[in-house]
Amino acid sequence: MSTAMKTCLALLFVGSTAFAQTPPPAVPAAPSAVAAAPAAPLSAEKMKEILARIDDRQRNTGDYKAKAFIEQREKNKQDVFYEAVFYRRDISEQFLILFLAPRTEAGKGYLRIDKNLWMYDPSTGKWERRTERERIGGTNSRSQDFDPLNYARDFTHVYVGAERLGAFAVHHLKLRVKDGAKAPDPVIELWVDAATDNVLKQQDYALSGRLLRTAYYPKWEKVFSESKKTEIYYAKEIRIFDEVEKQNRTTVLIDKVDLRPLEPNIFTKAWLEFKSR
Amino acid sequence: MNDKWTLLWQIALRNLRAHRRKSLIVGFILFLATGIIVFFGALVDAVDAGMTRSVTQSAAGHLQIHSADAKDKLALYGDEFASMPDIGLMLDFAAVAKVVRAVPNVKAIVPMGIDFAMSSQGNEMDRWLASLRQAVRDGDEPKIVERRDHVRAVVKRMYDELSGAKEMVSAGGDFVKQLADAKRATEPEFWNTFDADRLAALEFLENKISPLETHLSDAWVQFLGTDLDAFEANFDRFKLVEGTRVPKGKRGFLFNHGFYEEYLKHRVARVLDALKRHRDEGHSIDDDAEARGKRDRLVGQYRRVLYQLDLAAGVKLEAELRTYLAQNEADLPTLLQELLKVNDSNFDERYAWFYEHIAPHIELYPVKIGDVIPLQAYTRSGYSKSVNVKVYGTYTFEGLEKSDIGKAFNLVDLITFRELYALMTPERMAEVQALREKSGIKDVKREGAEAELFGGGDTELEKTVVARGFDEFGEGGIGKISRSDAEEGFDPAELERGVAINAAVLLHDASTEAQATALLAIEAATKAADLNVKVVGWQEAAGMVGQLAVVARLILYVIVFLLLLVAVVVINNSMVIATMERVKEIGTMRAIGASRRYIASLFVIETFVLGLVAGGLGVVGGVTGIVFWQAVGLPAQNAFMTFLFSGPRLHPDVSLTHILVALTLTMFFALLSTLYPAWLASRIRPVTAMAEDG
Structure with missing residues (x-):
């Protein structure tokens, strides 16, 4: 090996080591798939800051409406597919899902006001109180997949380590729900992309430590909000794998987003009853 | 020839008398075995028949047909x-x-x-509010007034209770906010404006007040x-x-009445009912851990009563409880808790008091006969x-x-x-397929999901898009909703x-x-x-329940087999000992010309006679036992026995088959156990008898 070649290799080695030790830029120009090395560990403060940023940028100061497709595949069962629209008013933490299709499901809905989650079936005209663990439309999705959890406010946090998820450098965090806060499961683990601060993976655990489900967020989009005067983020695609019934999986795909103001009385039982007449 | 066999029978009978101890032991064993076979044979048949009735007459039928x-x-x-x-x-x-x-x-x-x-019922308050909402929807003014006043009274009661929880108040946080909401719902302004915007008031009560009651009954x-x-x-x-x-x-x-009573009835009433059943079966509350547990938890259920009482009922009940419990200062929650502190000595009285004074003021069943209920199932x-x-x-x-x-x-x-x-x-499959195609969702399997999703190729973590307004309802709204009408008939x-x-x-x-x-x-x-169908018998169709009949019969067979095995061993031993004791006698018989066959026959006849007499007595004993229980009825001690007996008592019946089977089995095993001693005796030589004599 020539001296020149040795020098080049040495420079390459030093260069890559130096690159690995350099914290990733907050907002990289390109996807972080290029950041092959693990991210630098986060301090507790930094971790909280990132979680607060995640929370903040997924919430609008005005209203939020999105059309979504939800697909559920289960072992030995027919596939289930929904077209639904969901509405959020983040300021008052109100949330509503209204199913549009298939035809037999149209008019069914979920309404959350404070910590109350209601399910409405227009065929019977009855409202039923449900819990945060409700499987939306019998799929593996829950209300948290449409109305994001408040990671910074409602959970305590522990840094697990800097890892890689596929081609991405990620921070692995463990969160435990605070008393009185709303969350379907008491413990969650997050894998946050070091470059963009987007959550790429979330695992939900029971108090016993049993893994219940794994969700992947491979696509994120951002849209400018007139009311917030900045962009808000949403997971365009969510892949949920049931960890109890291993063959079951759900995909949520956001088709369209609309940030125009909603009707003032939309988060009421009366509104959904009226629309489902 | 005839004299020879007559003599043989005479000797056999004499021997039975002479060797009384041996005859008694062997006879007792045979008596016991025959009696048990008759008794338990009849009993198992009765249980088998009972179980058959239980299953075949309660949904299974005699045969079941389903898809192949x-x-x-x-x-x-x-x-x-x-x-x-x-x-x-x-x-x-x-x-x-x-x-x-x-x-x-x-x-x-x-x-x-x-x-x-x-069937999701929510909590007590949810049910009242759902009923009030329905009345508002129906424009049923008298019902609105009645339900509204009831809710108002219950909200007041809830607030009084909550505001007394000083530790929680001092802890602050959500509880203080909830308390403030509860206070608002007790104020006259809230109720004075209730009629102005009933739906808004209902939303407030459903979302702010109802969650304060934590009991859910799904x-x-x-x-x-x-x-x-x-x-x-x-x-x-x-x-x-x-x-x-x-x-x-x-x-x-x-509703199945048992399900209705034990799963749907008001929690306090059904715990009291369960304790009463326990006591009626002759058990004590204090001596039984499960009953004690129910009793101890009962006190904490007092709110289920409290939150169902309207204002007038509350006032009336408070006065009655003060007199009954001789506690003039206590408030209604304290009095209710006191009433529910039951034990063996006060139970009957308090049970009766509950049903006489409290039950008329509460909803004993969340679903009443005549109600329309929504049933939700995953199809x-x-x-x-x-x-x-x-x-x-x-x-x-x-x-x-x-x-x-x-x-x-x-x-x-x-x-x-x-x-x-x-x-x-x-049609639905085609609709789902069209939706799938419209969405463009591609399936990703668990295996290799991370590599596929985060390999970097298709991953988009910060794509900027422009919000596009859309109208989800279009021109036609969400289409016609088909309503489930409980009154709808069918051909x-x-x-x-x-x-x-x-x-x-x-x-x-x-x-x-x-x-x-x-x-x-x-x-x-x-x-x-x-x-393309399959036909199965009820035993198979009933699953594990159907196998119980087989198991019960198997257990009887094992018991009988063990019993007969013991009988064989005991009879065999007794006969061998008796043979040894009779060496001289047998030797002498052999010396005067008795053949080996003759000696062996002597032993077989002895056992045969003993078997007939003891077996006969055993049959009498077994039949007497069955006749007694047939008249009295064997009581079922628990739910499982009720199923086995197909009712609260089993009335077994004995048949000639039971008697013949018992006698045949007893005689067969008795004679089987005699073969070896008989053979042993037939081998005794005259010289042995003389040697023993010497």
Whole structure:
């Protein structure tokens, strides 16, 4: 090996080591798939800051409406597919899902006001109180997949380590729900992309430590909000794998987003009853 | 020749008398064995018959038919995993019914299917508010006023209770906010403006006040969908307890009375009922850990009573409780807690007091006869389906009221069942496929998901998009919603047409042989008609329950076998000892010309005579025991025994078969156990007897 070649290799080695030790830029120009090395560990403060940023940028100061497709595949069962629209008013933490299709499901809905989650079936005209663990439309999705959890406010946090998820450098965090806060499961683990601060993976655990489900967020989009005067983020695609019934999986795909103001009385039982007449 | 055998019998009888001790021991063993075989044989047959009645007359019928494409075995009462097996379905029940009815000895074929539904009732306040909301929706002013005043009284009571929880108030946080909401709901301004915007006031109460009550009562309801008229006509244990039959051609629900009482009734009342049953069975509360646990938890349930009392009832009850408990200063919550502190000495009195003074003021059942309830089930199409159905009454299987099997099913008409079971139609499949194509969703399997999703190629973590406004309702809104109308009728002929999951076949002659013959005949007829169904006997159809009969009989056989084995050993030993004691006598007989066969015959005759006498006495003993229990009835001590006995008491019956089987078995084993001693005796030589003499 020539001296020149040795020098080049040495420079390459030093260069890559130096690159690995350099914290990733907050907002990289390109996807972080290029950041092959693990991210630098986060301090507790930094971790909280990132979680607060995640929370903040997924919430609008005005209203939020999105059309979504939800697909559920289960072992030995027919596939289930929904077209639904969901509405959020983040300021008052109100949330509503209204199913549009298939035809037999149209008019069914979920309404959350404070910590109350209601399910409405227009065929019977009855409202039923449900819990945060409700499987939306019998799929593996829950209300948290449409109305994001408040990671910074409602959970305590522990840094697990800097890892890689596929081609991405990620921070692995463990969160435990605070008393009185709303969350379907008491413990969650997050894998946050070091470059963009987007959550790429979330695992939900029971108090016993049993893994219940794994969700992947491979696509994120951002849209400018007139009311917030900045962009808000949403997971365009969510892949949920049931960890109890291993063959079951759900995909949520956001088709369209609309940030125009909603009707003032939309988060009421009366509104959904009226629309489902 | 005759003299020789007469002498043999005389010697045998003399020997039995002479060797009294041995005769008594062997005779007692034979007596015991025969008596036990007669007694337990009759008992097991009675249990077998009881169990057969329990299962065949409470849903199974004598035979069951289901699809030959079943993935699992049919288990009417659930399998070992406590789940409902997948037994496929018969798409054209009418075709199956037509073929089966033509088979000789078939009395009836009843279509059925079993499924679960969720009946979510929320908490006490949710139910009151739902009722108030319905009254508002219906514009039913008198009901609105009645419900509104009740809710107002309960809210006041809740607030009084909560504001007394000083530790929680001092802890601050959400509780203080909740308390402020509760306070607002007690203020006159809130109620004065209630009528101005009832829906807004209801939203406030439902979302801010109702969650303060934490008790939720969701119930999974197992139901059997069937042709209710055919079911009632063919399962003769069916008995209506409350309400009325579901009218022909109407949708309707009948609660199993046991389920209604033990799972739906007001929690406090049903715990009191359970403790009463426990005491009525002769047990004490204090001495039983489970009963103590129920009793101890009962006190904490006082709010379930408190939050159901309207203002007037509360005032009245407080006064009555103060007098009854001699506590003049205590408030209503304290008094209710005190009342519910029951023990063995005060239970009967307080139980009676509860039903006399409190029960009239509370809702003892969240669902009453005549109510319309929503049942929600996940259909076979994968989607949930809710149906409104009217509760017409409660029923029971006579004699099986205490048995778990008797409480296994609630009943619903087959048309409602089919709606809740709903299969995926080709039209719906096409609709789902169109949606899938519209969405463009590609399937990603668990294996390799991370590599596929985060390999970097297709991953987009910060794509900027422009919000596009959309109108989800378009011009036509969300389309026509089909309402579930509990009053909607149907053409009774529809019951035959369409899907059934399984069907019970009832026979005129239900003997075991007739069942086997009918099974083969139905199999042949359905095969000839190319119906692709499977026919099974009730034992198989009942799953684990059906195996109990086999297990019970097996246990009897093992007991009898062990008993007879002991008898063989004891008789054999006794006879061997007796042989040794009689060496001189046998030797002398041999010396004067008795053949070996003659000696062996002597022993066999001795045992035969003993067997006949002791066995006969054993038969008398066994039959006496059976006759006694037949008259008195063997009491069932628990739910399982009620199922085994097919009622609260078992009345066993003895037959000639039991007697003959017992005698034959006893004689056979007695003679078997004599063979070796007889052979031993026949080998004794005269010289041995003389040597012993010397």
